[in-house]
Amino acid sequence: xxxxxxxxxxxxxxxxxxxxxxxxxxxxxxxxxxxxxxxxxxxxxxxxxxxxxxxxxxxxxxxxxxxxxxxxxxxxxxxxxxxxxxxxxxxxxxxxxxxxxxxxxxxx
Numbered sequence: 001x002x003x004x005x006x007x008x009x010x011x012x013x014x015x016x017x018x019x020x021x022x023x024x025x026x027x028x029x030x031x032x033x034x035x036x037x038x039x040x041x042x043x044x045x046x047x048x049x050x051x052x053x054x055x056x057x058x059x060x061x062x063x064x065x066x067x068x069x070x071x072x073x074x075x076x077x078x079x080x081x082x083x084x085x086x087x088x089x090x091x092x093x094x095x096x097x098x099x100x101x102x103x104x105x106x107x108x
Contacts, residue, residue, distance in 0.1 A: 040068075
């Protein structure tokens with residue numbers, strides 16, 4: 001993701017929480033822990049999520065495959081409210097990168 005070689009990815013750990021926390025430290029990544037089809041689709045459409053995170057101990061293989069398919073089939077929304085939100089996220093990320101401690105202080 002960071003090198004721009006892929007548009008979307010899948011991250012899995014025991015619960016999916018650690019994978020999500022870690023992935024979101026990479027500039028340009030918008031990762032979320034997903035357990036349901038609505039979130040897999042809506043996360044891409046509304047929030048331009050580009051990494052789906054799941055728990056290998058909490059989601060079975062058949063459900064995981066269905067969630068990945070839903071995630072990959074979803075398209076990015078170009079609605080103004082969603083683009084504004086993504087702009088705010090990008091601003092927070094830029095602030096975090098300029099902060100010597102690596103953490104931004106702005107809020108959504």
